Amino acid sequence: MHKVLIISKQQPRYHQRLSAAQLPGLHLTDVPDEAEIVLADPPLVAPMLADLPALCWMQSTFAGIDALMQPELRQDYQLTNIRGHFGPLIAEYVLGYTLDYTRHLSQYRRQQRRGQWQPLPYTSLATRTLVILGTGSIGTHLAGVAKAMGMTVVGVNRSGRAEPAHFDRIYPLTQLTDALAQADVLVSTLPATPQTDRLLNRDSLSHCRETLVFNVGRGNSLCETGLLAAINAGQVAHAFLDVFNQEPLPPHHPFWQHPQITVTPHIAAESFPEQVFETFRDNYLRYTQQQPLHHLINFEHGY
Template sequence: MSIQSPTLNVSILSKDANALAKEITNTWAEPTSLHICQAVTTSEQINPDEVEVLLADPNLAAKVIDQCTGLKWCQSTWAGNAPLLNLDKSDYILTGVKGVFGKLMREYVFAYLLQYARNIPAFAHNQNHQPPIWKESPRAPLTGKTFGILGAGSIAQALIPVAKSFEMKVIGLSRSGQAVEGFDNVYAATDLLKFAQEVDHVVNLMPDTPATTGVLDQAFFEALKPHSVFINAGRGSAMVDDALLNALNSGQLQAAVLDVFTQEPLPEQHPFWRHPKVVVTAHTAAVSSPEDVAGVFVTNATRYMTNEPLLYQFDFNKGY
């Protein structure tokens, strides 16, 4: 990689463009060596001829990136980059955001697992009933249960210490099935149903790739235990909606907590909204802040200017 100029010219295309520009300016050690030439919130506003280094929301960048003929590096503001990876253009370096989502995902996943383990919905129902009901509700402690994580990357690994604090067994699933520190076992993707049969509760954190599309199908949900809680906080494309609904309706699954969907926002008429065994959240399980993204960008920009390898690079062939 060669640097064209001692000054790094940066274009920002993001719904948080102004906040990102402010954070980067405040964080950058040598202001004269970095120039933010444009910071815009819509793809229509950007001048593609000025783009050499792009900090962008992938959904916005996907609309203009083919026109950015001088692009050398794009720093995504997201962990996943499906909108860009699905395009033909790949003659640039694409990096994502990592290391900032783990703590948020821990809160999300275990907030809901504990809700069902302690049967909080039943107590809320009893309190709101007229007259209120004083009644002990059955509980299903997490201790001794097997927690399954679809995916074995950095976000998945961040969940392990919390699961272990509840004395849970933790198993994962990855493309290769190679051992990963902290997991009691990691299955290969070809052993998905064996994985499903072993878990008590499961969270999907798989990336959005052709290999993961539709893999959480009827066979997967039928392999789960009837007391299982399924959490989808990875990508909506991995899950077959009708298969999940069938499993919930037949009693094959206790509950589902869904944060990601094939179509977002989730259409108002979608049955997930009204299903008594489904919790819908608006793709908010682990939302990065401008401060987090700016920190990753500044670290990578420093490496870019000194010809060091950039962190969190995506492989266009693998899709992650």
Template sequence: MPTLLILSSDADEYTRLIESANLPNLKFTSDPKDCDIVLGEPRLIRNTLPLLSTPKWIQAIYAGVESLMDSALRRDYVLTNARGVFGELMSEYVFGYLLFHEKKILERIRAQESKQWQRPQSGVLRGKTIGLLGVGSIGAYLASTAKHFGMSVRGFTQESESFADVDVYYHHPDILKFVQGLDYLVTVLPRTKDTNKIVDANLLNALPSHAIFINVGRGNAVDEPALVVALNEGKIAAAVLDVFAEEPLPQDHPFWTTPNLLMTFHTSAISYPENITKLFVENYHLYIEDKPLKYQVDFEKGY
């Protein structure tokens, strides 16, 4: 009988949601030695991994599963991550911030505070070019929103070329060609050995000075000192960061006082138990029918 261990700070809610899905034969357990299925947060799973006796399937509730990628860790199970649920949230975040900049919302708030009938001209998304560094399910969703707003879309990927909303794909080593002339650069990369500091001084210098850079992937993708220099020297117009090399961001980090940098703190896409439960339920049906699970992680690639 399939036995599920839940490792999440939202365990009660997950239990309630999964129970109410009435999955056939599913048993719940709190004993790591007794389970064949685990649902939970990658970091909690990592700590419990050595205790599991016969893990068959582990469903991560996040997209990022780097905590489980350490080559010293066991890999004798099928790992699935959460996909297809964060694109919509990321899209609201990314386009919220792009529109915030283009519509000069902060400037208008300041004008209002000083009782000034000021009419700075807004920028528009329509006609602009966005570059997506990483085009998986999240990037594809961002591309669809960009298309809705009448934008051109470039994608930089290792392999896949399957999304109709991406107008042009670029591949290694053409990353400087990829960023040339971009109005917006958005990083949606997972943390892997290949993504370390991919956004470096060369890349930032190759962007137009009016460009806006957004990172909603992982903090390792950014050479942070290089970004500080780029913003201080006006090499790019603005940056919005949701992720950092070290989180929480250290109090003495130069980002706190870097101009034209807006930060949010790893909140661009929340993992909602309702959404993740839907994924889990779908995969559970595949699991008991012994079919391939959806959203399997490749341990070699790291995503």
């Protein structure tokens, strides 16, 4: 018997699916002391880790697990996250906003309300270079969609190596500024690790040239004052930000009213319970058969 505890804002939906699935040997519990397996939203479960003495495996409902990476928290269990579902959603977000900006779609809507017929100049995305920080499943999917639209795609990761599919060039993090100098559109999909902290700062962003900047990874990778300086210097044309160091963004934060910053409330790619359940079910069967789990987190690396 494997006792499973659910700690999530979507608890009723997960409970319903697990009850209906009738997975072998699975017993749902509401008692933290009993839980051998936990299906959880990382921010909700992090304060409770000390209350889970029987924990052996936790399935995160999110891709991001930085709430569980704090050095004071225990790491004596297997942690898996969600991967493979977010690439299409991130691609929709990034390319949707990029096309809105480059093709002046919102501007035309405003002109329509004024009865104004005024064509605006534009160039095709096929003339643009997209730089993606992070070449994992999200970055790779985004690269594929961008290539289908004719864009040149440059990737940046720790080693400078990756599967060649969809990327025209790959740079190591040590050559970040070489990549940024090419960026018409820059997208960070990076996880929160010490190596990514404030990676996009005043110095690195100074190598951009009227770039559209997206942060859809983690808030720690972007230095907020550095971004504002780069916007003021004309190095960043507009920033589309979905993740922040502090969420929700404080009411008086300068980003809210800035004309060259678009703020969205961490919605670029949500974890849908139906998809999370499929990952959990697959990993649960592997767990019960003592097989290696998919999407296992390396606590040392932080992803």
